[in-house]
Amino acid sequence: xxxxxxxxxxxxxxxxxxxxxxxxxxxxxxxxxxxxxxxxxxxxxxxxxxxxxxxxxxxxxxxxxxxxxxxxxxxxxxxxxxxxxxxxxxxxxxxxxxxxxxxxxxxxxxxxxxxxxxxxxxxxxxxxxxxxxxxxxxxxxxxxxxxxxxxxxxxxxxxxxxxxxxxxxxxxxxxxxxxxxxxxxxxxxxxxxxxxxxxxxxxxxxxxxxxxxxxxxxxxxxxxxxxxxxxxxxxxxxxxxxxxxxxxxxxxxxxxxxxxxxxxxxxxxxxxxxxxxxxxxxxxxxxxxxxxxxxxxxxxxxxxxxxxxxxx
Amino acid sequence: xxxxxxxxxxxxxxxxxxxxxxxxxxxxxxxxxxxxxxxxxxxxxxxxxxxxxxxxxxxxxxxxxxxxxxxxxxxxxxxxxxxxxxxxxxxxxxxxxxxxxxxxxxxxxxxxxxxxxxxxxxxxxxxxxxxxxxxxxxxxxxxxxxxxxxxxxxxxxxxxxxxxxxxxxxxxxxxxxxxxxxxxxxxxxxxxxxxxxxxxxxxxxxxxxxxxxxxxxxxxxxxxxxxxxxxxxxxxxxxxxxxxxxxxxxxxxxxxxxxxxxxxxxxxxxxxxxxxxxxxxxxxxxxxxxxxxxxxxxxxxxxxxxxxxxxx
Numbered sequence: 001x002x003x004x005x006x007x008x009x010x011x012x013x014x015x016x017x018x019x020x021x022x023x024x025x026x027x028x029x030x031x032x033x034x035x036x037x038x039x040x041x042x043x044x045x046x047x048x049x050x051x052x053x054x055x056x057x058x059x060x061x062x063x064x065x066x067x068x069x070x071x072x073x074x075x076x077x078x079x080x081x082x083x084x085x086x087x088x089x090x091x092x093x094x095x096x097x098x099x100x101x102x103x104x105x106x107x108x109x110x111x112x113x114x115x116x117x118x119x120x121x122x123x124x125x126x127x128x129x130x131x132x133x134x135x136x137x138x139x140x141x142x143x144x145x146x147x148x149x150x151x152x153x154x155x156x157x158x159x160x161x162x163x164x165x166x167x168x169x170x171x172x173x174x175x176x177x178x179x180x181x182x183x184x185x186x187x188x189x190x191x192x193x194x195x196x197x198x199x200x201x202x203x204x205x206x207x208x209x210x211x212x213x214x215x216x217x218x219x220x221x222x223x224x225x226x227x228x229x230x231x232x233x234x235x236x237x238x239x240x241x242x243x244x245x246x247x248x249x250x251x252x253x254x255x256x257x258x259x260x261x262x263x264x265x266x267x268x269x270x271x272x273x274x275x276x277x278x279x280x281x282x283x284x285x286x287x288x289x290x291x292x293x294x295x296x297x298x299x300x301x302x303x304x305x306x307x308x309x310x311x312x
Numbered sequence: 313x314x315x316x317x318x319x320x321x322x323x324x325x326x327x328x329x330x331x332x333x334x335x336x337x338x339x340x341x342x343x344x345x346x347x348x349x350x351x352x353x354x355x356x357x358x359x360x361x362x363x364x365x366x367x368x369x370x371x372x373x374x375x376x377x378x379x380x381x382x383x384x385x386x387x388x389x390x391x392x393x394x395x396x397x398x399x400x401x402x403x404x405x406x407x408x409x410x411x412x413x414x415x416x417x418x419x420x421x422x423x424x425x426x427x428x429x430x431x432x433x434x435x436x437x438x439x440x441x442x443x444x445x446x447x448x449x450x451x452x453x454x455x456x457x458x459x460x461x462x463x464x465x466x467x468x469x470x471x472x473x474x475x476x477x478x479x480x481x482x483x484x485x486x487x488x489x490x491x492x493x494x495x496x497x498x499x500x501x502x503x504x505x506x507x508x509x510x511x512x513x514x515x516x517x518x519x520x521x522x523x524x525x526x527x528x529x530x531x532x533x534x535x536x537x538x539x540x541x542x543x544x545x546x547x548x549x550x551x552x553x554x555x556x557x558x559x560x561x562x563x564x565x566x567x568x569x570x571x572x573x574x575x576x577x578x579x580x581x582x583x584x585x586x587x588x589x590x591x592x593x594x595x596x597x598x599x600x601x602x603x604x605x606x607x608x609x610x611x612x613x614x615x616x617x618x619x620x621x622x623x624x
Contacts, residue, residue, distance in 0.1 A: 147458060147604050175512045204593060206602070219416055220538075220539040223535070223536075223539075226532075227536060286516075290516040293459070
């Protein structure tokens, strides 16, 4: 039967786009003695130590009507913005504010539409943190050419780029990256207005805005928001805005209410195997391995922390 | 006042992410005698002949409960699939079927979940059309390196890649591109099940699936669909599926009910100026021009056809 039944339809799509295990097909030669693995096999074989549990002090829970968005803060790239957003969250600044913009294939943005809410112990604006010294960063590089930067890879689970000639490094605008809106003055941002990338990576924004974190879980609560019909995706009517129930540091939330998220460590052999499996897909469905991978086409895997084994 | 009022907030965001005209700032040197333009200025100055109105015979209207999606078919790349999808549309095959999958940062997919609907004069499956000869195509190339292919650019408004060494060319998986799902057999697709890219370009699918069109208007009706909670974003319950009211060729729709869409011609000096403006953003907000552009970060502009001038 050629046209898939619903089961076959699911199988078709599993094979169309899956990271799922599937029989191996003609594959690139494996290193001597090593059988190449699919990305699903790599993750299934990963050791517990290949995963890192997010630090509650560096994690934000943004509660939307549809559910929780988990954002990891990226202090390596924007220490002052991260400290400021943490102070805003600790002071409940974003609670009761709203998403006021959703531009298709671009960004969702939230903050105080009236611009008058007190910031408490936080700052309204901060000096820009668009880039930083490459020195001191462990950039796990990807092997392929990038359209925009001399080098790309990951610092922890944050996608990043570097220019060895200038000795500078910066976080890059991949899907799910969170940044601080600003006005024309480079130092006019600070974190009171935030945006997240919901479409093709707008890499032309790299080094033009301070990126300060990454959504590691719950992107679907942001990416499905109705697109605004005003200019640049702003909601034309206040009642269209999506309320933010709360926006808190995980460390300010009782432990039993936390979401324990783990991300794959990128400074591991397991991650290298994962990259290899994504550069050349081995699943039977694939006929032409890409042989390359874009930094924004390789989200670092995240998962809920597995329950500890029961006591013996 | 540093924190924007609602008006200032809009202005901030206009400047954050806009293609809008703004005062020029430090800009790359312009060709002698030519002042560089922003992309908004390029489009504002485009001649009527720089725009091409879609041919109703190559255009699909997919009517969802929230509105119309306009898909241009790409016969240069997949002539048999385009003919088959046209036959399916002409025979009302998709009317009453449904979107059954929405996977975040990946694809939305629709078709016949039961796989039993007769296809009429169309075919259930077709030989794959993953690539074609480069010869005979007018690939308007982009100047920057691409991670995945030796050459990238546009054929009409379809993003495409080419390998001069092999003499082959293929459409690429950018946001909004529409393809024909298939099973493991490369010739098991045909267009009865279709998908559209709703996130970061999954370029590893290039040359592995037949791409047959591009959404030129109405992507927001697809990109906001609730993500399925089943494996790979399938809706777990039939009632979650999003019904397709109709899926018709524009030429099968009465003229007064058509949406006349125009796309910017890419084989023009205007498009070259547009590419230049997108590679190096001149708006005052930008501080570090990217100097490069990715083929999937450059959607070809589309608009509704302007009303003809009133009779004299």
